[in-house]
Amino acid sequence: MESESRLKTVLLGMGAAFLAGALYFLTREVEVEGPGVDPKQKQKPQQGKSPQKAKLQSKPQARPQHRQEAEERPTMTRAATMPVKEERRSTDLVEFDNGVITTDSLLQVLNVMKDKYWKEMAPINETFRRERREALHSDLARYEAVIKQWEKQQGQVFGLVYLSTIQDFGLEENDFAKYGQRHRPELLFSHMKRITIAPLIAVTDETMTAETVQEILEEHLRLLTDQKATQSYKLMGLLMAEDLLYEKFGLETDQITALGQKYKDLPGVKAVQSQINALLGS
Numbered sequence: 001m002e003s004e005s006r007l008k009t010v011l012l013g014m015g016a017a018f019l020a021g022a023l024y025f026l027t028r029e030v031e032v033e034g035p036g037v038d039p040k041q042k043q044k045p046q047q048g049k050s051p052q053k054a055k056l057q058s059k060p061q062a063r064p065q066h067r068q069e070a071e072e073r074p075t076m077t078r079a080a081t082m083p084v085k086e087e088r089r090s091t092d093l094v095e096f097d098n099g100v101i102t103t104d105s106l107l108q109v110l111n112v113m114k115d116k117y118w119k120e121m122a123p124i125n126e127t128f129r130r131e132r133r134e135a136l137h138s139d140l141a142r143y144e145a146v147i148k149q150w151e152k153q154q155g156q157v158f159g160l161v162y163l164s165t166i167q168d169f170g171l172e173e174n175d176f177a178k179y180g181q182r183h184r185p186e187l188l189f190s191h192m193k194r195i196t197i198a199p200l201i202a203v204t205d206e207t208m209t210a211e212t213v214q215e216i217l218e219e220h221l222r223l224l225t226d227q228k229a230t231q232s233y234k235l236m237g238l239l240m241a242e243d244l245l246y247e248k249f250g251l252e253t254d255q256i257t258a259l260g261q262k263y264k265d266l267p268g269v270k271a272v273q274s275q276i277n278a279l280l281g282s
Contacts, residue, residue, distance in 0.1 A: 093169050100178045101171070106191060109169055114195045116161045124153055129243075129252075136243050144236055151235075158195070201258050210263040216256055217272040220245050224279050238280070 087099040094105040101109075128150045135142040166173065180188040223241035231237030242253050249256075263269040 088172075088175065091170060094171065100182050101175050103183070103191075106176075106179055109165060109171070110191055110194060112168070113161055113165045114197075116165060117158060117195055118198060120157045120161065121154070124150070124157070132239065133243050133246075136240065143240075144233060147233075147236055147239060198254060200261075201254050205255075205259070208259055210266050210269060213256075213259045213263050214266075214268045214272060216245070216249055216251065217260060217269065217276065219248065220253075220256065221272055221276050221279065224276065228279065 088096045088101075090096050094109065095102045096105075128146065132143050132146045135146060166175070176188065220241065223244050224238065227237035227241045228234070231240065245256075246252060251259075260269060260273050264273065
């Protein structure tokens with residue numbers, strides 16, 4: 001299971017695999033409020049006519065009856081002649097507001113996706129850690145290949161989870177697109193990022209002091225800085241730093257994150273954690 005402190009790390013892999021692509025797919029333009037007016041129906045401004053001299057004792061001319069009826073008949077626009085799209089309505093599982101899924105319902109759906117996703121990814125991540133650590137000091141080409149294969153697996157798992165979840169809730173694929181159009185794609189992206197954040201684990205080592213936690217965090221920062229300077233493949237550098245940290249302290253980053261949360265209000269721990277987050281996000 002990947003740690004919360006590695007959100008940026010996970011996004012590097014998942015962004016290419018599904019988040020960037022999914023956001024393009026999920027926020028493409030769709031009709032939210034019905035079809036627009038056909039541009040051909042827009043009236044062209046009338047050109048100004050040169051003034052003419054008024055004729056004395058002119059009598060109004062009666063318009064031909066067929067012309068008068070044509071002018072008085074209401075013009076049928078394209079929107080009026082097209083069939084009206086039925087709005088999505090609330091169900092027992094999700095609610096809609098004027099055809100768009102509500103934020104509460106969207107978050108409910110995403111939380112289900114998150115639970116499914118991490119349940120599927122847990123054994124994949126265990127295998128991923130074992131295989132890359134076996135190659136860490138012997139075959140860096142293999143190490144890199146394992147990471148790239150893992151990135152593909154993330155995208156495949158997300159795709160299956162996404163499709164199965166919207167089916168469970170009776171949603172359509174463009175329901176996400178409509179939400180993104182009404183509330184901005186950035187907000188949809190922000191909500192979807194919660195899927196990539198692993199559930200927090202409980203602190204099991206109550207004997208570890210704040211000084212020890214700060215020491216571990218400082219070593220993590222050093223390793224991240226070194227790998228960033230030497231590895232062009234960013235995700236590979238971040239994972240190598242984690243694997244080297246595990247070799248030294250026997251702790252996974254989700255365990256370190258949990259310990260860091262325990263002492264997050266202490267100035268020393270807070271300062272180092274802030275530097276780590278800045279480096280992960282750079």
